[in-house]
Amino acid sequence: MSQPLYTVRQLAYVVRDLESALKYWTEVLKVGPFFMFEHCPLSNQMYRGNPADVDVTLALGNSGALQVELIFQHNDAPSVYKEFLDAGREGVHHFGLMPADYTATCAQYKALGHEAAFVCDIGGAELTYFDTVDTVGHFVELWEHNAIFTDLFDMVEDAARDWDGNDPVRPGPL
Numbered sequence: 001m002s003q004p005l006y007t008v009r010q011l012a013y014v015v016r017d018l019e020s021a022l023k024y025w026t027e028v029l030k031v032g033p034f035f036m037f038e039h040c041p042l043s044n045q046m047y048r049g050n051p052a053d054v055d056v057t058l059a060l061g062n063s064g065a066l067q068v069e070l071i072f073q074h075n076d077a078p079s080v081y082k083e084f085l086d087a088g089r090e091g092v093h094h095f096g097l098m099p100a101d102y103t104a105t106c107a108q109y110k111a112l113g114h115e116a117a118f119v120c121d122i123g124g125a126e127l128t129y130f131d132t133v134d135t136v137g138h139f140v141e142l143w144e145h146n147a148i149f150t151d152l153f154d155m156v157e158d159a160a161r162d163w164d165g166n167d168p169v170r171p172g173p174l
Contacts, residue, residue: 002065002157005145006105009153010096012069012141014081014089021070022059026168031068033159034061037172039074042120047078052118054079059169060152062160067096067153080118080129080139094129094139102126102144109142123148 003009015021026032037058045052054077059070071093073081084093099105109130110116117139118129125148132140143149155173 005098005100007097008066008095009098010067010069010141011092012071012094012096013091014071014073014084014093016072016085016090018057018059018070018072022169025061025068025070026165029063030165031063031160032061032165032168033163034059034068034070034169035156035159035172036169040122040172042122043124045118045120046116047080047118048115050078052079052120053077054081056081058172060156060172062157064160065157067156069096080131092138094141096141096143098143098145098149100145102142105142106130109140114140125149 013021022034026034037060040056040058042054042056045054047054055074057072057074061068071081073079073085076082081093106116106128114130114132114135116128117131120127125146126144127141129139129141132138152173
């Protein structure tokens with residue numbers, strides 16, 4: 001990854017219309033290409049301390065070194081995304097960071113009083129969304145420092161270098 005650990009690596013948006021959002025981001029904002037992860041396999045989901053089963057499609061693209069994530073929830077399961085939309089919001093939902101010591105940083109956020117609102121893993125690599133809405137206005141997502149994430153983020157960033165606007169939405173490799 002071109003950014004050092006524990007820097008804002010990702011800005012994520014929850015959207016109601018993924019196709020329209022992708023069209024705007026790629027054609028108007030010139031961000032991309034986006035890699036689409038339809039019905040992304042999120043394992044071991046916990047939403048606010050309870051088992052969860054949210055079904056989301058994620059699209060990842062880069063603008064320079066900053067990753068942009070677009071999130072669309074397919075089902076009506078309780079989630080950090082549904083609560084956001086139910087509150088009448090759409091747009092910036094969280095930013096993502098990868099600390100060098102994921103476990104210690106999660107403990108620090110909990111000690112600061114931030115609830116682990118959503119926890120899951122992708123391919124065995126864990127991530128946690130902390131409820132920092134009252135502090136920064138949105139959630140903060142922490143990723144385990146794991147090759148599952150670093151390799152994926154490198155691939156998305158590399159594809160954005162010198163992107164010519166062709167093939168703006170591609171299938172993700174998961």
